[in-house]
Amino acid sequence: METNKRYHGWWVVFCSFVIALYGWGLGFYGLSLYLVALQKAQGWSPATISSAVTFYYIAGAFLVMQVGDVIHKRGARPVVIAGAGLMGVGVLCLTVIDRPWQLYLAFLLMIPGWAAMGGGSINTIIAQWFNRRRGLAASLALNGATCGGLLFAPAFAWAIDTLGFATACMAAVAFVLATLWPLALFALRPRRDGEHDAGDEPSAAHDIGGEPMSRGQLLREPRYLTMVGAFSLGLLAQISFISHQVAYLEPTLGLKGAGWAVSATSLSALVGRLAVGLVIDRVDRRAASAAVLCVQVSAMIVLLSSESLFGLYLGCVLFGFGVGNLITLPGLIVQQEFPRRDFARAVSLNVAINQLVAATGPSILGVLHDLSGSYRTSLMVCLALQLAAAILVLFRPRGAVRDA
Known part of the structure; x- marks a missing residue:
């Protein structure tokens, strides 16, 4: 080895x-x-x-x-x-x-x-x-x-x-x-025969024979649907807020201040992904996903309840903690719950569905802003989406099948 x-x-x-x-x-x-x-x-x-x-x-x-x-x-x-x-x-x-x-x-x-x-x-x-x-x-x-x-x-x-x-x-x-x-x-x-990370078994030991599940079969799996649904809702809220973040913050912080808030969000995303990455291999991935989403729920609460400079920056930092993790965690849940043979197809399908759903978000928030005259309704919708995602991801119907 x-x-x-x-x-x-x-x-x-x-x-x-x-x-x-x-x-x-x-x-x-x-x-x-x-x-x-x-x-x-x-x-x-x-x-x-x-x-x-x-x-x-x-x-x-x-x-x-x-x-x-x-x-x-x-x-x-x-x-x-x-x-x-x-x-x-x-x-x-x-x-x-x-x-x-x-x-x-x-x-x-x-x-x-x-x-x-x-x-x-x-x-x-x-x-x-x-x-x-x-x-x-x-x-x-x-x-x-x-x-x-x-x-x-x-x-x-x-x-x-x-x-x-x-x-x-x-x-x-x-x-x-x-x-x-x-x-x-x-x-x-390509990885050579017998080449694997220290502590890992050779991949062949984890393989389950047969063809990978089709996309239709995956979409009929309840545990897969709860994962895809949760991250689609979470990313819908996330992409929606990010696309309107500067417009929401600019009246209070000014353009430069809003730019600094976006940078703080990005830095928090970097730290958040590293922090979760250090522990995620030792904890339940669905529970960790729910916790990350709840941090973003708290960010929306802070942003909705405060107009101070500190409150707006704090809300952006809390929100950033989950930004990177929502694209990392689905693949780790798939690893924990599905055979290795299904990993590539299950992850790619999840990313595609998430992308399709999230693509509608910026337009939805723009319409809500125009109808209500402010971003308050839009942020409340983001909060509701993230809370629903945090609850949905905890549901894992049927027995989980690990590849390890």
């Missing part, structure tokens, strides 16, 4: 961190930067560009459903290399388009990249190398997503402002491909 210090899986974690850093940087946080740049360059309305973004998320969800199976059959290396390349080509296409319909074509190229570099892909990659310490490994890898907002997006924004949109995109894509492709070639090799 290889010692822990030499275990190649930790290179896989590092590579997955970089994948998430670039994937969320270009394919998630970068969308708001593209919106502003295209609005200035082309004069297109935010509604025109936002409709293409909605298409990006909805169409992307159907590709995300497939990514776990593709990685399982073809390996992670070609999926990530091809996905990153298509993401880069799509971003470069944004710099030369001059008709709104062409925006959809550029996003069509970016969608496979988002699938290959998103949560479903990374959870599947980590699962191929880790079992006993999968929670810690997944938490470390997916912190790249948070750093995509903390590091990559601000650097990209600075480059756009300094160099211009086209030059900044070319520089960003060149940097991403020049660093990620060699790393993926080295790190994302």
